[in-house]
Amino acid sequence: MAELDSDILLRVSDLTTAFDTDAGQLTAVDGVSFDVRRGRTLGIVGESGCGKSVTAMSIMRLLPQPMGKILDGEVLFDGRNLATIPAEDMRSIRGNRISMIFQEPMTALNPVHRIGKQICEGLTQHNELSPDEAWQKAVEMLEKVGIPSPEIRATEYPHQLSGGMRQRVVIAIALACGPELVIADEPTTALDVTIQAQILQLINNLQRDLGMSVMLITHDLGVIAETCDEVCVMYAGRVVERAPVREIFANPRHAYTQGLLNSIPRLDGIPKTELNIIDGMVPALSELKPGCRFASRSGREHEPELLVERQPLNEITPGHWVEACPVCTRG
Amino acid sequence: MNNGTPILSTDELRMHFPVKGGVFQRAVAACKAVDGVSLTIEPGETLGLVGESGCGKSTLGKTIARLYEPTSGGIAFEGNELAGLSRRQLKPFRREIQMIFQDPYESLNPRHTVGAIVEEPFVIHKMGSRSERRQWVAELLAKVGLPESAAQRYPFEFSGGQRQRIGIARAIALKPRLLICDEPVSALDVSIQSQVLNLLMELQREMGLSYLFISHDLAVVKHISDRIAVMYLGRIVELAPAEEIYNNPVHAYTKALISAIPVPDPTHVPDRVILEGDVPTPIDPPDGCRFAPRSGAEHAPEMLTTLAPFKEISPGHWVEACPVCTGR
Ligand SMILES: Nc1ncnc2c1ncn2[C@@H]1O[C@H](COP(=O)(O)OP(=O)(O)O)[C@@H](O)[C@H]1O
Ligand SMILES: Nc1ncnc2c1ncn2[C@@H]1O[C@H](COP(=O)(O)OP(=O)(O)O)[C@@H](O)[C@H]1O
Ligand code: SF4
Ligand code: SF4
Ligand SMILES: [Mg+2]
Ligand SMILES: [Mg+2]
Numbered sequence: 312m313a314e315l316d317s318d319i320l321l322r323v324s325d326l327t328t329a330f331d332t333d334a335g336q337l338t339a340v341d342g343v344s345f346d347v348r349r350g351r352t353l354g355i356v357g358e359s360g361c362g363k364s365v366t367a368m369s370i371m372r373l374l375p376q377p378m379g380k381i382l383d384g385e386v387l388f389d390g391r392n393l394a395t396i397p398a399e400d401m402r403s404i405r406g407n408r409i410s411m412i413f414q415e416p417m418t419a420l421n422p423v424h425r426i427g428k429q430i431c432e433g434l435t436q437h438n439e440l441s442p443d444e445a446w447q448k449a450v451e452m453l454e455k456v457g458i459p460s461p462e463i464r465a466t467e468y469p470h471q472l473s474g475g476m477r478q479r480v481v482i483a484i485a486l487a488c489g490p491e492l493v494i495a496d497e498p499t500t501a502l503d504v505t506i507q508a509q510i511l512q513l514i515n516n517l518q519r520d521l522g523m524s525v526m527l528i529t530h531d532l533g534v535i536a537e538t539c540d541e542v543c544v545m546y547a548g549r550v551v552e553r554a555p556v557r558e559i560f561a562n563p564r565h566a567y568t569q570g571l572l573n574s575i576p577r578l579d580g581i582p583k584t585e586l587n588i589i590d591g592m593v594p595a596l597s598e599l600k601p602g603c604r605f606a607s608r609s610g611r612e613h614e615p616e617l618l619v620e621r622q623p624l625n626e627i628t629p630g631h632w633v634e635a636c637p638v639c640t641r642g
Numbered sequence: 643m644n645n646g647t648p649i650l651s652t653d654e655l656r657m658h659f660p661v662k663g664g665v666f667q668r669a670v671a672a673c674k675a676v677d678g679v680s681l682t683i684e685p686g687e688t689l690g691l692v693g694e695s696g697c698g699k700s701t702l703g704k705t706i707a708r709l710y711e712p713t714s715g716g717i718a719f720e721g722n723e724l725a726g727l728s729r730r731q732l733k734p735f736r737r738e739i740q741m742i743f744q745d746p747y748e749s750l751n752p753r754h755t756v757g758a759i760v761e762e763p764f765v766i767h768k769m770g771s772r773s774e775r776r777q778w779v780a781e782l783l784a785k786v787g788l789p790e791s792a793a794q795r796y797p798f799e800f801s802g803g804q805r806q807r808i809g810i811a812r813a814i815a816l817k818p819r820l821l822i823c824d825e826p827v828s829a830l831d832v833s834i835q836s837q838v839l840n841l842l843m844e845l846q847r848e849m850g851l852s853y854l855f856i857s858h859d860l861a862v863v864k865h866i867s868d869r870i871a872v873m874y875l876g877r878i879v880e881l882a883p884a885e886e887i888y889n890n891p892v893h894a895y896t897k898a899l900i901s902a903i904p905v906p907d908p909t910h911v912p913d914r915v916i917l918e919g920d921v922p923t924p925i926d927p928p929d930g931c932r933f934a935p936r937s938g939a940e941h942a943p944e945m946l947t948t949l950a951p952f953k954e955i956s957p958g959h960w961v962e963a964c965p966v967c968t969g970r
Contacts, residue, residue, distance in 0.1 A: 358831040473920040503694040503858060505917045508902040512916060530831065533861075533904030537912065556908045574836040575906055576865035582884050583688075583866065585840050589833035592801055 320524045321347040326384035328369045337596040339365045341548040352525040354539030358593055361545040363528045367494045371411055372401045407437040410485040414497035416477035420469040427465030430484050437488050452483040475506035496528045511538055544568045547604040554631035564633045564642050566609035647721045648682035649820050649852045655679045655715035657705045661925055674924045675701040677876030688853040690867030692860055694921040698876045699856045703822040707741045737816040744825035746809035750797040756808050757793030763815040782811040803834035820852045839866055860903050872896045875932040876924045882959040892961045892968055895933045
């Protein structure tokens with residue numbers, strides 16, 4: 312196992328995850344590689360079904376059992392491969408050194424337990440704290456995530472809070488143990504833009520204060536532009552392009568990245584004009600071919616052999632990687 | 643804009659829902675989802691409607707489509723007053739105003755073929771022979787970009803974007819004049835979203851449709867709308883041409899809402915007004931400016947008790963705000 316550069320907290324290489332289904336084994340994540348750097352935010356963007364959540368679940372070892380399996384690849388964290396360590400070791404990392412924030416806070420919260428108690432649970436599981444100390448810490452966390460009257464809120468139940476407040480509670484739980492990495496899977500998708508702005512600012516401030524790394528999954532390119540240092544663009548189970556955020560917006564190479572950036576309506580665009588589109592639809596998992604999966608939608612001329620084999624991953628400028636044939640790679 | 647009769651106008655429209663409580667489940671308060679909305683939609687125009695969730699956008703749309711009986715106020719279709727009409731009197735107007743929803747799946751009967759779903763409006767209105775209706779369905783499917791073979795299939799066999807096309811085909815079947823689009827692209831991925839937006843813009847040009855386009859995605863609304871209305875707790879606080887509302891927002895709420903939109907440009911430095919607290923509920927809203935308690939500004943007490951007039955501060959730019967917000 313290779314030693315990691317000290318700047319890199321998490322290295323995912325060639326991660327491949329599949330599900331056993333009635334239609335046979337389907338590969339949802341197909342050889343995905345990326346790094347999360349210390350104290351930085353990596354964004355993962357792509358349309359629904361492209362494998363963002365399955366990637367996160369694979370890292371966390373939270374795949375639905377027994378259908379979900381990591382078939383191949385490594386998830387290197389602190390010198391260990393999380394894909395293969397014993398389940399018990401993973402339990403002591405999960406919620407402690409790596410924690411997760413989901414889109415729908417109610418799925419992460421227990422409706423019948425007081426909020427304070429739910430924060431305490433994570434704390435006492437991973438630390439030796441007396442019940443009083445844990446409660447104190449829970450109230451402190453609620454205060455840190457901007458919940459007014461935290462002592463009172465700690466005694467309340469999830470249904471007594473608004474959506475935005477619940478997401479703050481989930482963040483408090485995720486951050487209570489001072490994780491080194493937080494994986495946030497569409498944390499603001501269900502919220503209004505005004506509340507989204509609060510939550511993103513909160514994550515940003517906490518990251519600065521606590522020095523953690525964030526892996527932020529979203530389909531919103533605006534959120535990516537504002538919060539991420541690096542970006543991975545996923546399509547049909549693969550990372551087609553990854554680069555520093557400014558580079559990906561200024562110099563996208565893959566036809567998919569370009570299509571995605573061109574198709575969003577922009578505030579400074581000309582109203583009521585035809586929007587650029589990406590023709591067709593994302594292919595189903597059962598129809599995936601080894602070659603470039605975007606070829607048929609790209610509107611480019613293709614030689615048949617490009618579609619047969621997987622395209623190479625090339626670093627075109629430092630830190631800017633594209634998995635593409637020469638047509639896309641040259642730009 | 644247009645000096646003739648608007649397609650639709652509302653006058654001090656109110657839609658209040660009773661909030662029940664106590665042992666006897668009596669109405670203990672009113673949820674003032676729509677609380678005095680006056681607006682117009684011109685022929686061929688798209689009026690965008692934005693605001694946070696719960697501010698009353700869907701209720702306003704459904705009240706205009708007469709799915710609800712309004713609590714008070716007027717709704718006129720091409721100058722004809724609809725409020726207070728009986729079911730029978732309403733019938734000729736029903737086909738003129740149609741609705742499309744965020745999740746077309748919920749509004750499409752899963753046990754019917756797409757052909758039967760799109761044909762249904764003709765059946766209800768007893769139009770055409772069987773073979774004529776078949777022909778119309780085929781034309782409608784082609785118009786919204788679905789293959790003819792779609793008619794024999796069921797909604798679950800289609801993706802979200804295609805289902806939205808089915809919903810649109812049904813909604814335009816009777817050649818309505820006004821389409822209420824309630825978050826029609828909110829559940830779709832960006833690439834599919836732009837396909838559906840293009841379709842809506844094309845149908846508008848072809849059929850001369852007017853749209854009330856409801857969305858919480860302000861970039862989408864900006865792209866598709868001629869004018870935009872900003873709603874807060876049951877009232878329209880600002881209404882202006884699309885470019886104007888983004889370039890010169892006046893109401894503190896409009897400013898906060900626009901500044902919260904993440905811009906897909908990493909070189910852009912956001913100049914953001916972060917609103918404190920949550921979206922409030924429209925139960926017992928303040929009598930005066932509904933946004934005052936959340937605006938973070940110091941306010942003279944009378945602003946919380948009396949509403950500022952809805953004023954035209956420049957041509958076509960209307961604001962309901964006190965002099966502090968309007969800056970004069
Ligand atoms: N439990 C499961 N069984 C079978 N297929 C699954 C399961 N969970 C996810 N998938 C499939 O894996 C693919 C990737 O899903 P996901 O990672 O959730 O996408 P997203 O990028 O929207 O988060 C999808 O095609 C999805 O249908
Ligand atoms: N049928 C109903 N009965 C009671 N209250 C309702 C009903 N529909 C909506 N409301 C309430 O009216 C307010 C406005 O809701 P809605 O129009 O759905 O807002 P939006 O579409 O802007 O999110 C909310 O407080 C909501 O709870
Ligand atoms: S040009 Fe190459 S990499 Fe680009 S879409 Fe076509 S096959 Fe894929
Ligand atoms: S300044 Fe006036 S109009 Fe603006 S938020 Fe305050 S009360 Fe409302
Ligand atoms: Mg997901
Ligand atoms: Mg709504």
